[in-house]
Amino acid sequence: MSLRVENLTVYYQTLRGDVRALEDATFGLSDGEIMGLAGESGCGKTTLGQSLIYLVPPMKLVKGRVILDEDVLPINDTGKMDDFRYKKISIIPQYAMNAMNPIRKIGKMTEELLRSKKVDFKAILPELKRRLDLVKLPQEVLDMYPIELSGGMKQRMVMVISTLLNPALLIADEITSALDVASQKAVAEMLVEFRNQDCCNSAIVITHDISILYQIADNIMIMYAGQIAEKGTTKTIINTPRHPYTKMLISTLPEVGIRHDEKRLAGIPGNPPLLLNPPAGCRFRDRCPVAFEKCLDVPPFIEIKPRHFIACWKETGANA
């Protein structure tokens, strides 16, 4: 087991009280696994990714711990986390491709980044060049400014930089979102290639686009309003989901081959609850077609079949 997250609960502190963005998340990642993390905006998926590597105010750790390989990550201590960041655990934040220093050449910027982590740039340069080949970028990009690269190229460059030290865990937050379909496919496939070549051990891919996850992920975890709803193998989640939210979410996806006059897809009525004072129990309750009185309690996240976890009273009721 490469990553183990136990009861992780993270709130955002605001003047009006705590925003309960991540509640009691428990899951694991095995070696070499790519786990997709999907959900609507505001469901806490980015909070989860970020709290694993950079937990700073207004984020607040309420409880829980994170174990990466054998080490308990000091996620609540920004200073101590510095030893792990980038080397053991690395993140590609959302819009990272626009966060490259515009007035530094890319090679120079990488060099400075590595120096801040006390890594010798010269020694790693051959590997850097090999990685550039891997993502089909010419080596000249190191002498270019970020503005000279297209969106897809920048995204691939960011992937190379963040995985340069072979982190045990890579968190990729919405890396395909702002790209065209062709670049999207290329970037997603390169991520798999990185894993295959051991540039990173395992990866969490955060996205709102489930169809991308179907292409590249081994397992998918679905979140709703700060709670984990369901986790299972990609095939299980897509073909035989059990949680009502997952079922509805997947049925709303338009696909090539479905037209409005032949098969009218329906959205999920209602809106996600505000997380400032979320309703007690299952947070999907108000929009759920099968909710019953038991749903006023928080459903436990239970393994109903091997590697298939679900938090729903309706599905787990009998043995809970």
Added chain:
Amino acid sequence: MLRLDHVSKIYKVGTFGGKELHAVNDISFDVNVGEVMSLIGESGSGKSTIGKMILRLISVSAGTLSFDSIDVSTLKGGALKEYYRNVQGVFQDPFSSYNPIFKADRIFSIIREEFFPEVDGEEWTQKVHKSLESVGLNPEHVLNKFPHQLSGGQLQRFLIARALLLDTKFLVADEIISMLDASTRIDVLNLLADLKARGLSILFITHDLSLGYYISDKSLILYRGCITESGSTQKIYKKPYHPYTKMLMASVPRLDRKWEKMEIDLKGEHSTSPVGCSYFARCQLVGKDESCMESNPTLIEVEPDHFVACSKL
């Protein structure tokens, strides 16, 4: 109803504007009453430029763009206002379409001041309520609120309701659902389908092929400002002919089958010469040769209502 006849948009680029960039290159199509036309393409394909030209936000460099047989670029004053009564646009980011200082329903009172000063208060409120209900919103829940108090889907439907107040006949929908969540985007898409059934024509600009397929009757695939393939949506999706369309179709992530292994060439320069096939640099077609660059490929009808611009067919 709306007709584009050999429309081009040329930007001057480079030092002193010495070079020309053909953002839209010699495009012709028309949209009829109650028809949904998708413009599909990657970023830089000129799809938004076409939308902006229709809304007269930017000028047309060459060719004519006409609405109900009147050249749009000649409209001035009252006639232009009348044009905006018929043709309206909704854009990608609903949050930046509003002024955050004012309440969101200010967009309705502006419409009233500009277009309906004679309608009295009570009647106007009725009208607003009716149009909000027709886009699936409960007026009591959404009126009198600031933009940040409403969700993206609600704001986007507000903008569509605003267009409906004017009895719009033609809607330019530029990536209107790409910023919405999966659970709400299908509602907005269904709303467009309902409006189409009531006779509204829609130009649906998107980079998402599955959304285009869901809603549109006709499609236009654009690459670097040129049409590569056009015609009936079902025919194009069922049997794409152009190598670019084929590559796009193969790259769409689907839930029923995995990606096939295929080399995608991501390079390809923006051609500054208006002559020759714009897709040449990235084309994976086996038979491609120099002759592709000698002339512009013309649209050939490969089957009824299905046109392809590739000289190697």
